[in-house]
Amino acid sequence: MRKKKKQIEPKASDQTEQFDPILPKAQVSPGRGLSSEQAAQRMEYGYGNKPVEPPSKTERQIVFSNVFTFFNLIFVVLAACLVIVGSFKDMLFLLIAIANTLIGIIQQIRSKRTIDKLTLLASPHANVVRDGNVFTIATDQLVRDDVVIFAAGNQICADAVVMTGEVQVNEALITGESDAILKKPGDALLSGSFVVSGKCHAQLERVGAESYAAKLTLEAKSNIKTRQSKMMASLDKLIRVIGITLIPLGLIMFCKQFFFLHLGLEHSMVSTVAALIGMIPEGLYLLTSVALAVSVIRLAYNKTLVHEMSCIETLARVDVLCVDKTGTITEPEMKVNDLILLDPKAYSKEQVTQVLDAFYTHMDLDNDTAKAMKAYFSAPSNWQATKTVPFTSATKWSAVVFPQQGTFVVGAPEFILKDQYESIREQVEPHSAQGDRVLLLAAYQGELADGKLNGPITPIALVLISNKIREEAPETFRFFAEQDVQIKVISGDNPLTVSQVAQKAGIAGADRYIDATLLKTQEDIETAVEQYTVFGRVTPDQKRKFVEALKTAGHTVAMTGDGVNDVLALKDADCGIAMASGSDAACQAAQLVLLDSNFSSMPKIVMEGRRVINNIERAASLFLVKNIFSFLLSVISIFASFPYPVVPLQLSLISALTIGVPAFFLALEPNKSLVQGSFMGNVLRKACPGGLTNLFIILGVELFAFAYGYSTETLSTIACICISFVGLLVLFQVCKPFDWKRTLIWVAMTAGMVVCITVFGGFFSLIPLTFQEFLVLIVFLLLSYPTMRAVLWGFEKVEFAVHWSIKKWKSLRSRSFA
Structure with missing residues (x-):
């Protein structure tokens, strides 16, 4: 028989976790985790990470x-x-x-059974350490005291404490604060937040209904009607x-x-x-x-999971579709095309290659760009690193500190050089005009603190990366043009690069582009979203503001995305659409999930929304x-x-x-x-x-x-x-x-x-x-x-x-x- 968890009343003054004396907190090492027996015992005693509500109504409730x-x-x-x-x-x-x-x-x-099958396929998973091994399991199979490995793109599935490593997390979905917060060993991770960058081992402290996000959900259910x-x-x-x-x-x-x-x-x-x-x-x-x-059910046959039934009507009213470049217009896989030296006398090609080999030996491969760089600069390196700063969509650069060789930074040239960018603009923009993503490798002298580069920077080389445009992209965007749906391309890349790729994909008005770093006020954003089609160098918070500006202008906005930088915009859009191949956080924030991660499914999805709502209106009359x-x-x-x-x-x-x-x-x-x-x-x-x-x-x-x-x-x-x-x-x-x-x-x-x-x-x-x-x-x-x-x-x-x-x-x- 399943034993009930013993309830202990916490003291009003005590805000720390109250653990059941029958199962006190397990003292485990990050590399060992719980044993299988300990995990089974906690599940039996009711310490599993079960969701506070089922994903859909039961058949009896229906x-x-x-x-x-x-x-x-x-x-x-x-x-x-x-x-x-x-x-x-x-x-x-x-x-x-x-x-x-x-x-x-x-x-x-029938609809419930179909949704349940798809939900099982798209349910979030986590990497857990048990018996000294790493396993990937569904998040509802985790238990209190489990050691979980969180990396960029993961949503925090239960309240936890960082044991080793460092991560930057975004808590906007639960606290409204959109700035990334650095979490070090000993810091708390709140369920419902998501990892922007970094990697850590964390021990779960509050799971299931006891977690922060679950309590918010229960409170919301008692006070707010379902949307x-x-x-x-x-x-x-x-x-x-x-x-x-x-x-x-x-x-x-x-x-x-x-x-x-x-x-x-x-x-x-x-x-x-x-x-x-x-x-x-x-x-x-x-x-x-x-x-x-x-x-x-029809959407399910098209490999689309519906999280919220209300989004079907929203699809029928969509007149603006916001898309990213990578993974939507282009294939998600990237390829390094060339390496261009900026100062061959100071840094030869062999030296630059050696730096990048060492750089990506120590850098976590938590995004497609890093994976492409690692695939190209793959030689093993014995350089010792004392610190790494992972890439984020807000800073748009990553860095590694080598005590013997120095500090090196890789990322967007404009964000690394800032006022010095003019010195290499003529070398960067011809490649951007061809649709290549251009990364800068630079040497940095100074402290890496608070995500800022305040010391002297020396440009070393440019790395050219390309994405192949999806074969079906031109036809898909032509369909939306015929249906009077505006396309807005919102990307973190160089606006010239994005514009060239968008034009090749056949997006109407793609020659109208702007650098989002020039948009300083909300009024600037509200004006720009009506005048321009392509937006480059966009931060995650700006994506959210673009969506809000479009909604304020009277548009019904759908947003597609797959990364952690898209989460806030997906949540705020009238209809958020995530790619299943993307981050867990994006999939959980969206109302629709494309299980095959195929953007060419979008016309069918929009047409399904229009079909059902138009016909309901017709029948209702x-x-x-x-x-x-x-x-x-x-x-x-x-x-x-x-x-x-x-x-x-x-x-x-x-x-x-x-x-x-x-x-x-x-x-x-x-x-x-x-x-x-x-x-x-x-x-x-x-x-x-x-x-x-x-x-x-x-x-x-x-x-x-x-x-x-x-x-x-x-x-x-x-x-x-x-x-x-x-x-x-x-x-x-x-x-x-x-x-x-x-x-x-x-x-x-x-x-x-x-x-x-x-x-x-x-x-x-x-x-x-x-x-x-x-x-x-x-x-x-x-x-x-x-x-x-x-x-x-x-x-x-x-x-x-x-x-x-x-x-x-x-x-x-x-x-x-x-």
Whole structure:
């Protein structure tokens, strides 16, 4: 049996870790770590690094959340009301609700299982020392007291203390402080932070729910709602409004028909239930959830892991895509092309090669540039080093101190030489103009403190490094240009180099470039992001500011990245997209992870987002036509002396053939249009004309029925056919532009409606009409299309007037400020 961890109450004044006396802190050496027995014992006692929440809902939670919904409760209550009056035939809506619920459960469970498989593939791993050996295991298999090796790109998976080595960590994701912090032996590492540079052995002190990041997560869960997309937030708001109005409106309608119109208990109950069913968008929330779940599965087939469901809608709205040069435009692997001596008399080629061989013998290979340099300068060296300063994206150089030979620095020429850069500019820029990355090797005299070079620097040589442009890059960027998605290339490289590579890749406007070191203020950044396409010499904090500036300008921003320098920007972007081959920190910060690290997948991903959101908007407009009509007619019928004209069974027929079935198929259709405007605004703009057309036609039918003394059965028959006809007209508008699939959908629904009315009319409480009644029906059917066109014309005029008024007001306001 699993033993529970003994809880010990810490003293208020004691901020140190309280260890269980049964398993006191293990005293281990960095090179030995825990034994297998010690690790197993800690896992058994509950000291494993288990996450505070599962990566997705359990299947039981999915079933529970789909079955026990507010609208399902309303349906059960309404069904019970029909049972009381013996109107069993009108309970067809309950079967439809059950079918909808089952479909939702099945699709969401499929989506969950797919996500879980991909999450397992993309789950973070760590290098742990046990029994004197280094193993790579999933982070949730770590235990307290484990010795873990952290290097550049790793996310700190549990609170730990540095034992040996030094690392620079960024704690921005948990503390908001974006500056890198140097951690030496004895210093604490907070879970949730990530390693920028360096390498260390650290012993885990607080794991699982006890870690700093886990406590923040639990606190956030108790105080902050889960981040929702605009679409789901709009639907939640709609459901709350409907929920608030449904019950009092139903009670008032029943009382009015039963006590004032004296229609009898059965008729009053059936009419009230029909009105309430008409106001419930019973399949809308379900359709949205299912469409998103199916979208997750489709993305999974394209080797894309979705961390946040809300990012699917964001993808549909993306109009700016920020990319890095290395790993996105080019292949991640780099190659040294040439070595150029700056002072051959002082340093020969053999001497320079010897320096670089020694340099990369001692330097950690924590980035692609270092790996390329090591592959080229690979000869073993016996030079002794006393200090190494790893490369960071903020400083853009690395250094090694050799007590006998001196201190040498390798990195970006502008950042190493600063004001002295002009002395070698003419030798650097021709190579940058060819698209090569240019590194400077320099001798340094002085102390290496606080990441600054304050002493004399002597340039020695230039190293030229190239990346091969991805074969699929030009086609990918051409696709985004056709889809009106702007590309912004944000890189730490020389802007001229990046510009040349971007132009070769076919990025529009790549000749407009700027050095980010020239952007000193936020205003400079906000101006530059609109004017330029390529940004070079960008620091990680600047990447974040670029994303924020683009968002402030009204853009929906997607950001791709794979390194620790991209983490902050990935987190702040509307949709962060990481390459699985990149750093752990980047993968954990992003909403989407490309498991095959293939940028050419991006068009499919963006198109999937557009497809699902456009089709949900299209389908939602079908649902709300019925809801708008039913709500307005119910409110009017409270104050007018006529009953609600249709029965629940007829509404079930109308909902199935003009809303439910076509909406399901339309939600799976391709759709490449950029999503603009608010979700609910777009839906209401499409749904209101149909809803108001229904209202005007049915009010006319009610007046005729009242004037000529038609029976409630005749009124119900004419109203049902008219509403069905208007529903098919709305479906016709929604299916535009027609292709063979949409044509088939509309023809099939129309044929189905004709068969149900003519062949099975008796089952749906439709009665044969007299010749006079049939003529009245024909008149109102002929009026339906002109009425819809008139309503659409009115909406267009009102919309134009509103836009004109807003534009005029803004113009007057700007003049008054001026």
